[in-house]
Amino acid sequence: MILPTGTIPQIGDRITDKSAPPDESAVREWIGPEAFEHWAELRNWIDEFYPGVFAPDWLYGGKNRGWSLRYKKTKAFTALVPEYRRFSAIVVMGGTEREKFDERRYVWRPQLVKLYDDAKTYIDGKWLTVAISSADDLHDVTELLTMKRPPLSRG
Template identity: 50%
Template sequence: MATAPRPADRLTDKTVVPDDERVRDWIGADAFARWTALRAWIAQTYPGIFSPDWIYGGKKHGWALRYKKSRAFCTLLPEYGSFAAVIVLGEAEREKFEAQRSSFSARLSRLFDETEAFRDGKWLKVDVLSAEDLQDVTALLVLKRRPKG
């Protein structure tokens, strides 16, 4: 008998590439509204730049929706009852964050401070639980890549 899913559990069935219905059922209606708002914001702000693709990270990490052109932009992780955005900030982006720190939430600033910097950058996993979190994520993405237009 399979155990019931718990918060932060991922979609791990390799045989089923997630679609909108599956994601909505997994993350819930409120989180799905933020999921679709973020996806629409990316499509509108960066028209024709990204073709998101589902990638499978194995039984432990499950499915993730990756936005990438020549380098990674962000990855969305559907988790049971919520979702997160993974954004890697390189050195230049970390400097921009520091210069604009006051425009981000205290929660995101704390996450930024607590995340270890590696050679390839800080890998921020931002749980998108509210409109404020969604605003933080879009502001971080603007740090990574200036909007088109």
């Protein structure tokens, strides 16, 4: 969170102070109260629908990527990236998930389809970075995650 003197953070800037992972209050302060509501809602959703599956851990991705909160069991589930005044969820779409996405292509919101189509495909799949700034964005992410790994409970 420490920026060079005189530098004003820009929307989307990441937390890059590698001395320690951010705590909840640092995340709230950085992403702002509205984004923090979505952050907390997504974390609660994961806890509710995947009870006891994930032990989220903070990863430092270097000065360009900063900190992210990773949810992983054997395979990556998602990573939440606190950014200045917003946050993003990273969802890796492997071959199976890409097939499922394409089957439902016309059900998804157009901006999600564009994000998907524009995402580079790597050996392990497409890495979608979905900026979450509305309930619709949050819904897109929960739908992607449900498609990736069916929930253990239905609440």
